[in-house]
Amino acid sequence: MELIKCNNLGYAYKENKVLEHINFSVEKGEVLGVLGPNGAGKSTLMTICATLLKPSEGEIVYYGDISIDYKKLRRKIGFVPQEIALYEELTPAENLYFFGKLYGLKRDELKLQVAHAAELTGIAINERKKIKELSGGMKRRVNIAAAIINSPEILIMDEPTVGIDIQSRREILMAVGNMMESGKAILYSSHYFDEIVKVCSKILVLKDGKVSAYGTSNELIPKHVQGDVSLEENRLLDSFFL
Numbered sequence: 001m002e003l004i005k006c007n008n009l010g011y012a013y014k015e016n017k018v019l020e021h022i023n024f025s026v027e028k029g030e031v032l033g034v035l036g037p038n039g040a041g042k043s044t045l046m047t048i049c050a051t052l053l054k055p056s057e058g059e060i061v062y063y064g065d066i067s068i069d070y071k072k073l074r075r076k077i078g079f080v081p082q083e084i085a086l087y088e089e090l091t092p093a094e095n096l097y098f099f100g101k102l103y104g105l106k107r108d109e110l111k112l113q114v115a116h117a118a119e120l121t122g123i124a125i126n127e128r129k130k131i132k133e134l135s136g137g138m139k140r141r142v143n144i145a146a147a148i149i150n151s152p153e154i155l156i157m158d159e160p161t162v163g164i165d166i167q168s169r170r171e172i173l174m175a176v177g178n179m180m181e182s183g184k185a186i187l188y189s190s191h192y193f194d195e196i197v198k199v200c201s202k203i204l205v206l207k208d209g210k211v212s213a214y215g216t217s218n219e220l221i222p223k224h225v226q227g228d229v230s231l232e233e234n235r236l237l238d239s240f241f242l
């Protein structure tokens with residue numbers, strides 16, 4: 001089932017058109033990688049998909065239902081923004097409990113969900129440091145854990161690995177793989193080609209706000225580089241796509 005279907009979507013900041021004629025769909029258990037250089041329109045598209053901006057043209061249909069109740073829909077969507085959206089003075093666990101409570105989780109379920117989100121993202125739940133004392137990579141992992149605290153069916157991740165250490169990057173990519181297997185529909189934006197190759201089942205390449213390629217990973221990525229993209233190949237493929 002298509003959890004998100006984007007039909008001929010366009011967006012303009014005042015007179016400045018930054019997205020045009022965008023079409024794609026994401027089903028349960030699929031990860032759509034949105035690939036593009038800086039300024040291509042990835043964040044704008046992710047924010048629209050998370051229902052935080054309204055398209056200027058076209059539409060997004062969720063769950064095949066054009067008259068879906070947005071209040072209910074928003075509870076099914078987890079959004080990982082590019083900026084860290086956490087309380088700096090609290091520990092990771094305190095942040096997760098806080099966001100879980102916001103979603104109305106209580107007692108055993110809250111405890112279970114916090115433990116699950118922490119495990120999936122590789123966070124030590126007994127970490128005593130405050131968010132402001134953690135590395136950039138750990139902050140990003142907690143940012144993701146907070147977005148999945150309510151077990152959303154649709155997860156939208158806007159460049160979740162920008163500027164972080166290799167270990168955190170690996171943990172995040174593993175978490176995305178596990179969440180895909182558990183049946184979530186995931187939108188994952190990045191400007192790293194190798195990440196998209198590793199975790200995405202479908203790819204949408206954006207260039208200057210337009211789709212320059214869209215298809216399954218098998219269709220778009222040469223067989224010999226699937227699952228093993230060295231830095232050199234990465235550079236070559238970047239130039240090929242972008």
Ligand SMILES: Nc1ncnc2c1ncn2[C@@H]1O[C@H](COP(=O)(O)OP(=O)(O)OP(=O)(O)O)[C@@H](O)[C@H]1O
Nearest residue numbers: 013016018036037038039040041042043044045191
């Ligand atoms: N709030 C805003 N107001 C006006 N223009 C904006 C705003 N946000 C983004 N833009 C413009 O929209 C275009 C697309 O930006 P967007 O942030 O969506 O791209 P991106 O692919 O996510 O880039 P990056 O990888 O740098 O985050 C850019 O030209 C940007 O300058």
